[in-house]
Amino acid sequence: MKIRCRVMYHDVTTRGDHVVFGGPVYSDPDTLKLARIMSFQASPDEGVIVGDSVEFVCTVVSDVKPDFTLTNYGSFIDTQRYEITSQTVDEASSNLYTAKFVVKTKIPTVLHNGQDFVCTVTFGENSPVHRKLEATTSLTTFYDCSRASVSVLGKTTGRNDAALRQHHLGR
Secondary structure (H helix, E strand, C coil): CEECCEEECCCCCCCCCCCCCCCEEECCCEECCCEEEEEEEEECCCCEECCCEEEEEEEEEECCCCEEEEECCCCCCCCCCEEEEEEEEEEEECCEEEEEEEEEECCCCHHHCCEEEEEEEECCCCCCCCCCEEEEEEECEECCHHHCCCEECCEECCHHHHHHHHHHCCC
């Protein structure tokens, strides 16, 4: 974005002996570098079972090519819970960048009300865009009940037996 500054001079003293005469002064045109995270989403964003993969997509509009990082504890991915299986960055146009992170889930997070993921966008030390951008989305992973071992009073039962007993108990 090209900008110019306009400065208007006028008398700022209450005494008449320091009068400034003049009019507007314009600066030379300069380029303003802007950046903004347009969206950050997880897909699928609900019904994720342990072992499923989730795609996180972070889209940024910027005049400068950004660097993308995905975290869930501020500075790292908890590798006990998640594994990043792929990461790509696409440039759809001259100033639209999309990072895609495919993450495999390892443990359920439903008992902790899910977990936040953060897309962090930086632009390098020598970039005219000197700030860091962040966007957050939440993901909840669930137990795989089809693989659960059910026990009644300490005795392990088959899945069909447990379903039958649950049905007879009116639940």
